[in-house]
Amino acid sequence: MSSAQGRVVVIGAGVIGAACAHYLQRAGWKVTLIDRGEFGKACSHANCGYVCPSHVLPLASPGAWRTGLHALLARNAALKIHPRLDWRLWAWLLQFARRCNRRDMLQAAVGIQALLNSSRILYEELIASERLDCEWQTQGLLFVFQTPRGLRHYAQIDRLLATRFARPARRIDSAELAQLEPALKPGLAGAFLYDSDAHLRPDRLMRSWHQRLVERQVEIREHCEFLDIHHRSSGSTKRSSLAHAIRTSQGDLEAEHFVFATGAWTATLARPLGIRLPIQPGKGYSITTDRPQLCPNYPLILEEHHVAITPMQTGYRIGSTMEFAGFDATLNRRRLELLRQGAREYLREPEGTPVREEWFGWRPMTPDGLPYIDRLPRWKNVWLAAGHNMLGLSMAPATGKLIAELLSGERPHLDPTPYRCHR
Numbered sequence: 001m002s003s004a005q006g007r008v009v010v011i012g013a014g015v016i017g018a019a020c021a022h023y024l025q026r027a028g029w030k031v032t033l034i035d036r037g038e039f040g041k042a043c044s045h046a047n048c049g050y051v052c053p054s055h056v057l058p059l060a061s062p063g064a065w066r067t068g069l070h071a072l073l074a075r076n077a078a079l080k081i082h083p084r085l086d087w088r089l090w091a092w093l094l095q096f097a098r099r100c101n102r103r104d105m106l107q108a109a110v111g112i113q114a115l116l117n118s119s120r121i122l123y124e125e126l127i128a129s130e131r132l133d134c135e136w137q138t139q140g141l142l143f144v145f146q147t148p149r150g151l152r153h154y155a156q157i158d159r160l161l162a163t164r165f166a167r168p169a170r171r172i173d174s175a176e177l178a179q180l181e182p183a184l185k186p187g188l189a190g191a192f193l194y195d196s197d198a199h200l201r202p203d204r205l206m207r208s209w210h211q212r213l214v215e216r217q218v219e220i221r222e223h224c225e226f227l228d229i230h231h232r233s234s235g236s237t238k239r240s241s242l243a244h245a246i247r248t249s250q251g252d253l254e255a256e257h258f259v260f261a262t263g264a265w266t267a268t269l270a271r272p273l274g275i276r277l278p279i280q281p282g283k284g285y286s287i288t289t290d291r292p293q294l295c296p297n298y299p300l301i302l303e304e305h306h307v308a309i310t311p312m313q314t315g316y317r318i319g320s321t322m323e324f325a326g327f328d329a330t331l332n333r334r335r336l337e338l339l340r341q342g343a344r345e346y347l348r349e350p351e352g353t354p355v356r357e358e359w360f361g362w363r364p365m366t367p368d369g370l371p372y373i374d375r376l377p378r379w380k381n382v383w384l385a386a387g388h389n390m391l392g393l394s395m396a397p398a399t400g401k402l403i404a405e406l407l408s409g410e411r412p413h414l415d416p417t418p419y420r421c422h423r
Contacts (some may be wrong), residue, residue, distance in 0.1 A: 289315065
């Protein structure tokens with residue numbers, strides 16, 4: 001840990017904000033962490049808990065625009081876009097469509113992989129050094145296919161991951177799959193096993209991390225809503241403004257630096273941040289139950305039905321789907337039923353009892369699949385760590401460490417160029 005640096009306020013107490021607070025405190029900063037709600041209760045609470053270096057490729061890939069078009073028309077697709085008069089949504093979709101090509105996909109994948117690989121290593125260090133009680137398991141992640149056609153199609157992706165990103169999987173045929181994972185129904189086409197992936201229980205991670213941050217004298221303020229930035233102009237243009245405090249529902253907070261880890265809500269802060277970023281809320285769902293009697297040994301991606309299964313030590317979770325419906329706060333039961341239907345296609349015992357929680361969260365989706373980890377152009381001392389798409393948990397430690405390095409003037413352990421606000 002370096003000597004004391006000054007004070008930083010981190011806005012947003014999800015997994016990204018927690019990681020930023022952790023690494024800033026370890027770098028010698030005094031940290032205040034605030035959230036409009038409760039610590040770890042938004043998108044970080046009940047996701048599928050994957051720490052997955054296998055998830056290198058962004059959603060924007062060749063042909064993905066067709067899936068988006070289908071999502072506008074289909075009633076029960078895993079990806080659903082609700083048409084509405086919202087120019088920000090249509091601008092986002094246009095930017096997404098423009099990136100649905102091989103060149104842009106591979107370029108984004110380089111930046112995605114750097115964060116994923118770094119975070120996978122950092123999680124091992126964090127969990128050991130901080131004694132985080134999060135049900136950490138490292139047996140890998142199993143991509144399961146119902147049809148030979150789906151298996152053949154994914155084999156092309158696996159070859160790309162192996163040759164361009166040194167991330168190969170072990171291919172498993174139908175007979176071996178039945179032996180490897182008895183919880184699956186017989187007769188499935190096969191699977192690919194990424195044994196470098198891991199998983200954990202997100203709510204346990206956040207609860208344990210909260211305790212460690214408090215022990216390390218990080219001030220955590222819940223139900224503290226950010227309202228505005230107070231600044232002193234250090235030049236003739238707004239671009240050179242220096243923030244000296246933020247206004248919150250609990251009063252002003254002064255600091256040398258401010259870090260916004262505000263997830264999907266970042267797009268609503270365009271005026272105070274001084275920049276309009278293409279981040280859309282992508283609503284994901286999950287169902288948490290007790291473990292079924294015949295519980296999978298491996299976490300599973302049921303790729304053809306876009307459903308994820310997470311067997312945890314103290315529970316069981318079915319999750320995924322993507323719904324672009326703005327900040328609609330209703331629990332869409334049709335989306336939950338899609339999860340159940342997908343699980344029933346593959347698993348002998350698709351769901352445990354009782355149901356402990358039915359949940360949704362807003363993922364911060366960017367058109368290119370890359371987050372923003374950068375100083376905001378208008379400000380000399382206001383930073384952004386947001387837009388991690390569906391991989392916030394997987395990218396959190398590397399993001400927090402990179403933010404701490406940039407604020408402290410240290411040489412960053414990753415090239416920050418892919419995550420610039422203007423790219």
